[in-house]
Amino acid sequence: MANSLYGPLDPAPDAGYVDAPPRMGFFTDTSVCIGCKACEVACKEWNAVPDDGFDLLGQSYDNTGGLSANSWRHVAFIEQPRPDPVFLGMPGQDKPDFRWLMMSNVCKHCTHAGCLDVCPTGALFRTEFGTVVVQEDVCNGCGYCVAACPYGVIDRREGDGRAWKCTMCYDRIGDGLTPACAQACPTESIQYGELDVLREAAAERVAKLHAEGVESARLYGHSEEDGVGGDGAFFLLLDEPEVYGLPPDPVVTTKDLPDMWKRAGLAALTMAASVAVAFLGRRR
């Protein structure tokens, strides 16, 4: 049972799906992201997500600020000035060392998802595709999941109280369609597909970029050995994760849960019963 909460794992069979389809995921290649935010809009149109307010944040071209209950895709913009503040137009100067990094962030659909592990109502569940989805008809807005996410992704919606995040368009992929963000993405920065295939493509992409001299290219969230057992949505970055606002070494918050269970098995069972009651309470 410890294996179900930490380390490499194929999550859908582990969650009770017999003959589960291949695990599906996102590979977001930031080296071709143009920061157009089509992903943000396509996501909101499909999922009827409310707007996030009209506030100029001044974080380069980012005005939604981060992933939240009302932004399930979020494009980060990082302006990296060159170290030396001399005029560019100065005769005889070398090429500018300036980068504008863009990255479309999203829920990682972790192999070991803290949000799911702590959800007392069964609102968060693992789908047959290995993704992690909040069920809006079940969630009672307790908010345990918010604190449990090592990436700070899942969030409660003001006024509504329930937790919301990317579903990897569970309704679409169930019908064999591509999630809205990946379908819209003009440059294939967001790729959707079988996770194993995406991991291979990502490794090739990194190798190609290295061969072209882009030494800074690296993958993030691809490794099954990391603290969350690998992400269902992983990234190719051009700088350290912190630069993009990503935790460098995320660890599932329920890593130590089995130990706790051993000590409080009965309490856990009681909790499960209360979960069911809460579940029924919402059902009408």
Add this chain to the structure above:
Amino acid sequence: MGVRTWIEGWPVYRQLTGTDPLGRGAAAQSERSKGLTARTETADRVAKSVCPYCAVGCGQRIFVKDEKIVQIEGDPDSPVSRGRLCPKGSASLSLVTSDRRQQHVLYRRPYGTEWERLDLETAMDMIADRVLAARDATWQDRDDRQRPLNRTLGISSLGGATLDNEENYLIKKLFTAIGAIQIENQARI
């Protein structure tokens, strides 16, 4: 709902008896989640269309259910766009279905301080009358050397770049026939 169904619908029962002892997957799936399907799949029809924003001409598929548009997304068949859309194209559904869209003719009378409602047919009649009055008041038959002019400089029009070819054709045809030449669009801007 019978007792047996009721019990089987109980997640804890499913959790304890099924393949998902931790209750985080199959056992936790709600009926709603189980029944989810993409609304594009249940649409009554799909109209093949083109994005209304810039001139790249990205293909769009417009999904209609019960005479309402339920989704607009990129057309993967298009050799121009291969199914992709930018943020504006992706917002086409809002563009068309927003409740901020005006659905009534509005009229502001001279020196008026507020909009008023006006019947569509009445507005059309009023506009036709005004076109002819402006034309009569400003008609130019000939220039100072008696060469034909056949025109009015009293009427202007701006717009066409967001419209269809068929519409531009009728606009130019009608205005030319009544002698209105000051017809322009975004191509001049």
Add this chain to the structure above:
Amino acid sequence: MAEAHPVGFQWVVEAKNRGAKVIHVDPRFTRTSALAHTYVPVRAGTDIAFLGGVINYILSNEKDFREYVLAYTNASTIVSEDFRDTEDLDGLFSGYDPETNTYNSDSWTYDGVEQHHEPHPDTAEPMRHESHGAPVPKDTPKDPTLQHPRCVYQVLKRHYARYTPEVVERLCGVPRQAFLEVCEAWTANSGRERTTALVYSVGWTQHSVGVQYIRTGAIIQLLLGNMGRPGGGVLALRGHASIQGSTDIPTLFNLLPGYLPMPNHEKHETFRQWVDAIRHPGQKGFWSNAESYAVSLLKAYFGAAATEENDWGYDWLPRVTGDHGTYRQALDMIDGKIKGYFLLGQNPAVGSAHGRAQRLGMANLDWLVVRDLYLIESATFWKGGPEAATGEIVPEQCRTEVFFMPAAAHAEKEGTFTQTQRMLQWREKAVEPPGDARSELWFFYHLGKRIRERLADSTLPRDQGIKNLTWEYGGEEPDAELVLKEINGYDLTTGKLLSTFNEMRPDGTTSGGCWIYTGVFKDGVNQAARRKPGREQNFVAPEWGWAWPANRRTLYNRASADPEGNPWSQRKAYVWWDAEKGEWTGEDVPDFEKTKPPSYRPGPDDTGVAAIAGDDAFIMQGDGKGWLFAPSGLIDGPMPTHYEPAESTIRNPLYGQQANPTRKVYDREDNPTNPSPPERHSEVFPYVFSTSRLTEHHTAGGMSRQLAYLSELQPEMFVEVSPALAAERGLTHLGWAHIVTARAAIEARVLVTERLRPLRIDGRTIHQLWLPYHWGSEGLVTGDSANDLIGITLDPNVLIQESKVGTCDIQPGRRPIGKALLAYVEEYRRRAGLIPGHHTPIVTTGDADG
């Protein structure tokens, strides 16, 4: 491109992934720069100097694709000995008349050509040849060795000899190395085996030398053999869904469908004069069939009433007398000359230059009809615009009667858009429009019916055109397909739809509303509705939609083969001569007579299409050649020359002539121009600004600031400044600033960013700032309009405004409000010497301050 056309940019990303080098030249670092290998910052308004430098690099290093240049361009043609260059005349070409600020272009012609001594083309009467080929004889002296000092090649070489990397650096602020990197990449990637595409967005046209910007690009692409070939070309990325269509089937004052000119009262008094001015009898090229196109149009307009006896109804057409452009109209509205105004999906209160003039004009009409999806600023100017705040427009005193007519959206009507590569795509109707919303087709059909009813009994000559107009398009909702069929044209003897414009006749037996669109109903099928998936076709994808003319996807593609008709290389094979079959064939529809062999040479008496030789690739040109030097057709010179923008902070480093000497100026007190050297007081407006689009918004905001999902992404008007300028003016990130010109002061939040950098120009530091132009007073997010800052100065050829570069001041804090705002701008004008009686000098050659 990534900013304004993200989906088009997928092809750049794909090319990059396949090894292409991407270079981005722009005043500011944009989302396109972010993905380019090389970003080259440049001073706004110096593109001709930059590209002229590229031409100089090509010619001085003999990097041109010589075989192509000799065969397909006018490089070897000898120019008249009367021609004098800007290099000789301090920035003017020969033929300049300082009284009228126009050129007599007689001396720009080819050697041995009889000079017309036509009246000088007035800047107020441009585009006489935009629509059709300019007159040049088919045979003129040539020197295939390119050694003759007056051959085009040598004239060009001398003209650009001064545009050295050093001059480019000094003038554009582009370091020599970066510039040479561009030159080397462009030339190395052109020739037999490779082609380079030049892609511009239409901000390029928004300069007082806009046409010459594009000409400069075209010269390079011709010299490098990149025209008419796959992966080459000069490609405009246009910004509205059917702006190409609305130029082809024009809602433009100077054109009729298919680029036939609107009749001019003086030059086209009769039908014969009009037709001969288009077809140039005795000349070669496809315009020689213009009479067929013209008669077919008049048959489409007037049907059976158009007869040979009445010149097909030609006398029912109205006549133009000069400049009737949209800016002339706005000023005429202020002057009370215009009574009624239709706005059709366009928002000039925000989207046109000099917003204040636009709004004051609208406030001085009898009536205004606004047709749009949302309540836009141009519908509410009488109560919600900036002039309402300053008290210049008071609802109780504003007489304009306003009709707001809700419009149908793209999903609620069927019809075609023509996208930026001339491709028509038919849209199916998804649902009915809501409430009173109607299509433009419905509106104009029913407006026309009402007007015709009211004039049904008129015997006035002026009403006969509208009475004789064919105007039956179905029932309550007009049938768009019926209109498209009329555009395509019919054989009137059989009632069958035409399949090609070659079937058109000048005898009244055919009709066709736009000859270049003939074939869109080839074989009776709506070709624009074709949707064969791209992945099931070759890379040209000819069975998706339909491109004019004749479903050709690349124009002048005869040039993709060598003079003998063989592909320049197998790698770039596109269209070629199949000697066995005796016809042109290839991936695309050949842009050449199908069975005319490469070896064909016309006889001495041949004219028109018969005079096109088998290797005349540029079949619409009077000499069959691509023009490196334009012997006629342009108002402002046969070769592009660097002029400073109408508003500049520096003296033109190259010539005494500061700015385009033929630019269209409306010299009036309500349209002041900031002073530029050699005038005094240019220091009052010490900074350069440019404007453009953001990915998240669309033009004047009517289709984006009304939507929550777009508004949240860019919620507020802002100005981008470099850290150095922020320090110089005391601006803080996210603080307020206001920007001032002689027309207006607007406010914006400040984004301090290293994406903008000061440039070293001619020994001075030049600061550039940047503004998006999407905001106005209506919508979910509102703000001041950048276009309020801009005055009305136009390119003389096409009457498009210079709105991509100007001078300004920027100060921290918000702008004054109410009447104080007017006084504030007035004080700037006073300091700049823009007082009553001031006139901006046009000719500045020989000025001591130079």
